[in-house]
Amino acid sequence: MAGALRHDAMRAGNLAAVLGELDRTGPLTRAALAEATGLTKTTVSKLVAGLIDAGLAVESGAVRDGERGRPGTAVRLSGDRVAALGLEINVDYLSCCVVDLSRTVRLRRSRAADNRAAAPDRVIAGLRELATGALADAAALGLTVVGGTVALPGPVDRDTGTVHRAPNLGWRDVEVTGPLGLPVPVRAENEANLAALGELWFGAGPQLGDFLHVSGEIGIGAGLVVDGALFRGAHGFAGELGHVVVVPDGPACRCGGAGCLELYAGQDALLRPGGDLAALRDRLAAGDPVAVEGCERAGAALGVALAGAANLLDPETIVLGGIFAPLFHWVADPVRRELRDRLGQMRARVPAVVVSRTGAEAATLGGAGQVIRRVIAAPGDYLPQLVPPNNI
Amino acid sequence: MAGALRHDAMRAGNLAAVLGELDRTGPLTRAALAEATGLTKTTVSKLVAGLIDAGLAVESGAVRDGERGRPGTAVRLSGDRVAALGLEINVDYLSCCVVDLSRTVRLRRSRAADNRAAAPDRVIAGLRELATGALADAAALGLTVVGGTVALPGPVDRDTGTVHRAPNLGWRDVEVTGPLGLPVPVRAENEANLAALGELWFGAGPQLGDFLHVSGEIGIGAGLVVDGALFRGAHGFAGELGHVVVVPDGPACRCGGAGCLELYAGQDALLRPGGDLAALRDRLAAGDPVAVEGCERAGAALGVALAGAANLLDPETIVLGGIFAPLFHWVADPVRRELRDRLGQMRARVPAVVVSRTGAEAATLGGAGQVIRRVIAAPGDYLPQLVPPNNI
Numbered sequence: 001m002a003g004a005l006r007h008d009a010m011r012a013g014n015l016a017a018v019l020g021e022l023d024r025t026g027p028l029t030r031a032a033l034a035e036a037t038g039l040t041k042t043t044v045s046k047l048v049a050g051l052i053d054a055g056l057a058v059e060s061g062a063v064r065d066g067e068r069g070r071p072g073t074a075v076r077l078s079g080d081r082v083a084a085l086g087l088e089i090n091v092d093y094l095s096c097c098v099v100d101l102s103r104t105v106r107l108r109r110s111r112a113a114d115n116r117a118a119a120p121d122r123v124i125a126g127l128r129e130l131a132t133g134a135l136a137d138a139a140a141l142g143l144t145v146v147g148g149t150v151a152l153p154g155p156v157d158r159d160t161g162t163v164h165r166a167p168n169l170g171w172r173d174v175e176v177t178g179p180l181g182l183p184v185p186v187r188a189e190n191e192a193n194l195a196a197l198g199e200l201w202f203g204a205g206p207q208l209g210d211f212l213h214v215s216g217e218i219g220i221g222a223g224l225v226v227d228g229a230l231f232r233g234a235h236g237f238a239g240e241l242g243h244v245v246v247v248p249d250g251p252a253c254r255c256g257g258a259g260c261l262e263l264y265a266g267q268d269a270l271l272r273p274g275g276d277l278a279a280l281r282d283r284l285a286a287g288d289p290v291a292v293e294g295c296e297r298a299g300a301a302l303g304v305a306l307a308g309a310a311n312l313l314d315p316e317t318i319v320l321g322g323i324f325a326p327l328f329h330w331v332a333d334p335v336r337r338e339l340r341d342r343l344g345q346m347r348a349r350v351p352a353v354v355v356s357r358t359g360a361e362a363a364t365l366g367g368a369g370q371v372i373r374r375v376i377a378a379p380g381d382y383l384p385q386l387v388p389p390n391n392i
Numbered sequence: 393m394a395g396a397l398r399h400d401a402m403r404a405g406n407l408a409a410v411l412g413e414l415d416r417t418g419p420l421t422r423a424a425l426a427e428a429t430g431l432t433k434t435t436v437s438k439l440v441a442g443l444i445d446a447g448l449a450v451e452s453g454a455v456r457d458g459e460r461g462r463p464g465t466a467v468r469l470s471g472d473r474v475a476a477l478g479l480e481i482n483v484d485y486l487s488c489c490v491v492d493l494s495r496t497v498r499l500r501r502s503r504a505a506d507n508r509a510a511a512p513d514r515v516i517a518g519l520r521e522l523a524t525g526a527l528a529d530a531a532a533l534g535l536t537v538v539g540g541t542v543a544l545p546g547p548v549d550r551d552t553g554t555v556h557r558a559p560n561l562g563w564r565d566v567e568v569t570g571p572l573g574l575p576v577p578v579r580a581e582n583e584a585n586l587a588a589l590g591e592l593w594f595g596a597g598p599q600l601g602d603f604l605h606v607s608g609e610i611g612i613g614a615g616l617v618v619d620g621a622l623f624r625g626a627h628g629f630a631g632e633l634g635h636v637v638v639v640p641d642g643p644a645c646r647c648g649g650a651g652c653l654e655l656y657a658g659q660d661a662l663l664r665p666g667g668d669l670a671a672l673r674d675r676l677a678a679g680d681p682v683a684v685e686g687c688e689r690a691g692a693a694l695g696v697a698l699a700g701a702a703n704l705l706d707p708e709t710i711v712l713g714g715i716f717a718p719l720f721h722w723v724a725d726p727v728r729r730e731l732r733d734r735l736g737q738m739r740a741r742v743p744a745v746v747v748s749r750t751g752a753e754a755a756t757l758g759g760a761g762q763v764i765r766r767v768i769a770a771p772g773d774y775l776p777q778l779v780p781p782n783n784i
Contacts, residue, residue, distance in 0.1 A: 155738060155739060164738075164739065165737065165738050165739070167737070167738070209626055210625070222704070226626075231618075231623075232706070233705055233706025233707065234602040234706050234707055234708040235708075235739070235741070237706040237739060238704060238706040239703075239704060240704065240706075240738070241703070241704065243699075243734070243735075243738065244699075244700040244704065245638070245696050245699060245700055245734065246637070246640055247640065248639065248692075248693075248696045255734075255737055255738050256733065256734070256735075256736060256737030257699065257733060257735070257737075258734070300640075301640075304640045305700075307635075307636075307637060308636040308637055308697075309704055311632035311635045311636050312631060312636065312700075312701055312704055312705060313625055313630055313704060313705075314624070314628070314629040314630040314632075315625065315626055316626040316627075341648065341649060341650075342637065342647075342648070342649035343635075343648075343649070344648060345557065345559070345647055345648030345649075346546075346547060346556075346557050346559070346629075346632070346635065346647050347556070347629060349627070
């Protein structure tokens with residue numbers, strides 16, 4: 001029995017080694033996989049057969065095998081079967097996406113919703129409806145969704161799937177994942193953390209070095225990626241950029257503090273009075289001085305807070321995401337000016353300021369990406385649900 | 393030859409395993425060391441003999457060996473031979489300490505100096521004099537100083553031993569370690585980083601969880617310790633708390649920015665006008681309302697910046713060090729108030745605010761401690777200089 005357990009653990013580790021190699025390197029022959037993992041060709045062939053049975057890998061035609069020039073049949077990650085769900089509850093919308101194992105986005109759904117006015121159970125019911133539709137559509141595409149992550153606009157207790165406080169929703173200690181009641185396991189995570197991971201995995205990530213990703217929404221969150229991993233802080237609450245103080249004696253903020261960045265550069269401040277993003281962009285494009293000046297002011301406040309963040313965190317790059325992505329042209333200059341003026345003399349280089357490539361989708365992509373990462377790190381955990389029992 | 397190299401590498405690894413075990417656990421018999429490291433008793437005995445020859449370990453009398461009750465001779469780290477030098481150049485003083493392998497502080501030297509007014513080579517010459525005296529005194533105690541670290545008040549390039557910019561000294565790109573010209577290898581590091589490590593290793597460290605250590609000097613730096621290691625940022629410049637903006641349109645700062653924390657809570661602001669720390673403490677003890685109000689104001693500014701830092705970094709504990717240690721009684725309350733008011737509604741717990749146990753010594757202790765850590769991690773690198781050649 002101990003021997004069988006050890007054998008299972010070894011097989012699980014080897015499956016992860018092979019799948020991880022396919023994920024990092026792309027299509028490889030079984031011989032190349034054996035060379036890369038140090039396993040025998042026989043072992044690799046068995047493992048690959050298991051991965052193919054489970055729909056995690058697929059044969060991808062003949063390739064030349066490195067310099068030896070012998071053509072062989074390559075194997076690659078399969079995007080045809082296994083997928084993950086990314087979900088988001090935000091202040092004025094609900095959204096979801098389905099991403100397959102090869103990290104292709106297969107479905108996107110989003111819905112405007114004034115969640116400020118709604119009770120948590122109504123909002124969660126709305127997300128359930130959206131997600132259930134997406135799961136049905138994914139099934140129709142032949143995809144098996146193995147799990148999901150829901151992005152929430154506040155500090156999250158990941159163990160219980162509870163958002164501790166979402167001041168812009170008026171929520172306090174609301175459990176989300178349980179009441180959501182989807183037929184796949186769902187975890188919860190802070191929106192800004194997931195958005196940073198979304199940009200890392202689906203956006204400009206690999207070229208950014210250590211970066212701070214700013215999620216401009218009604219609230220403003222940030223996620224710091226160091227060495228390809230999220231910096232979470234002692235309780236997972238790091239990156240609350242929106243509540244960094246920019247005017248100590250400023251007006252009260254919904255967080256209980258005063259003069260927080262979000263009052264000066266959050267979506268409500270940017271779109272005031274009563275406008276929407278499309279209208280603001282039209283006015284900006286037409287050169288409306290009130291609109292341009294509003295973005296200037298917001299960008300300057302954002303720059304002050306980011307200068308503080310750069311002093312404390314020293315990122316290589318700052319990525320402006322969420323609502324700051326479509327407004328990048330108008331907010332980036334004041335941000336860069338504040339960084340240069342406030343940091344330039346102390347440092348040889350101030351952080352580069354770039355636009356997010358994933359924009360408003362960042363958090364749902366990051367959420368789905370987290371599940372995909374988990375499958376690739378431990379495919380053995382998912383085999384039972386992917387392979388008919390007599391095939392394992 | 394390859395076999396000999398492999399044998400040397402293996403012996404170096406085993407020496408580190410044995411010395412590391414003594415460092416973590418305290419005095420142990422050779423039998424207990426064998427059990428802890430998985431090495432044979434014969435191998436352990438040879439390794440221990442080498443460590444004793446080099447003065448890194450010493451026999452420490454009979455102990456009962458765990459539950460088996462057989463008395464044996466224990467071995468422990470020796471503080472009698474190997475030591476490290478901690479050095480600091482700050483704006484108004486130079487200081488150094490010598491710490492032995494058992495982390496006992498053996499020597500302390502410091503000297504008031506107005507380094508704002510002096511050319512870098514004069515300041516470095518002053519530190520050389522102080523360090524040379526300390527090295528001579530250490531030698532007289534039978535100590536072999538194997539290396540040192542110099543703490544500098546600004547962002548440091550550790551590869552070249554250069555401080556990029558120390559605005560309070562008026563320095564820009566000054567190489568320190570080379571010109572210092574000591575007969576032992578010396579590295580340079582940012583003062584606030586070393587102070588955080590000093591508190592970790594010589595202060596309350598182990599009880600603090602992930603903590604942010606604040607070094608109140610003329611400038612205000614901070615060092616974040618996560619999982620027992622320093623968080624450095626992309627270029628090693630993280631933790632510049634003093635240049636976090638507390639009043640965006642405030643007066644110009646020597647860093648090139650404006651309204652930085654250091655203008656409101658740095659030593660110059662705290663001791664203004666023209667006083668020194670002892671005089672301020674006397675006035676505070678006598679209840680002088682101007683002095684008390686000054687600390688209130690500085691503490692409130694510090695609290696605003698620390699609320700921002702807590703939002704971004706989410707530490708378990710904030711440690712007030714440097715000049716904030718002797719003034720803790722008067723600055724801690726406004727700091728705690730700002731943290732509570734600005735963070736309390738968003739989080740179940742705000743960071744605890746505690747006083748540094750290492751105070752003004754933190755940076756030199758951290759610098760010496762860094763060298764001690766290096767010896768314990770790789771004792772094999774230091775054996776040649778500690779053991780006469782025919783003994784290795």
